[in-house]
Amino acid sequence: MDRSFLSQPEVVAASRRWVCIRLATYETAAEADVLRRIYAGPGGVLENTVFAMIAPDRSRYLCPSGRSPQWAFRDAAEMADFMNRTAETYSGSTPGGRDLPYVANVRLGLDVAACDRLPLVIVAARTPTARADLERRLAPVAWSPSVIGRAIYAHTADPASLTPLLGRPVAEGVVVVAPDAYGVSGCVLHVLPAAATPQQMAGAVADAPPTTLPAPEEIRSHIDAGMQHGIHSRTAIPVTDPQSPPDWAPDR
């Protein structure tokens, strides 16, 4: 995942006027098809990373697509400038009413939260009605200036499935978790009941300890330690990037 552009303050600021979508490349076949249509490597294979800027009605690309922002922009300043100027052409956009930006499931949410070193906020609700009620209060919090970009979100209709993570069952509510380094478990920071107020939700997310992205030199030690401890990630669909190393534990 790009570090040199997408984490730069000017690009982050410009992103507020865009709809930003980040997919796990090998999580679902349907999304892999979307990505492959946008960019595919030699032989038509899906590679680990894809980058694109697309019109709201998906009728056209707004800049050259490829593996990363570096394929279209010299630097973050140029990217941010382009994003700001482009947002102006869509300045009639409809504000407000944004849904919670969920990832596909809790398992992936833990992994992504670990990668980003952010807390994972889990909406646990057995019924669509209960879920909608929680989302109605939490969504404005998630998109508020003090909380935006500071958490990953997931939901589950089976709160009991969180028991291994929490050590006890949760009826319904909002759970804030600090993921471990590998995103396979986590430390529960807050368990908010279904009746929690938006202020309590905001406080719980803001209360997560601040972290920084790992330095490049930490990546190798992370991989080595993970292998030594047998911490292995299996993607939902096969990794097809020809530059990816072979699976060191294909039978896990």
Added chain:
Amino acid sequence: MIRRLAAALIAILLLPGVAGAAPGGIQWYGTWAAGAREAARSGRPILLVSGAPQCHHVPGMW
């Protein structure tokens, strides 16, 4: 007066998430369906990226 202002400022800074809180990064939609739906609803352009949240098949690192 100055002492009261200083005390109030310290109280504000001690609120959770205020003192030392790093600004948030990009807020990402995690699924294509949800993001595309929001773009259509809002008329905002789409920034799309993808990556593998694992390195050498070890999770927790892009």
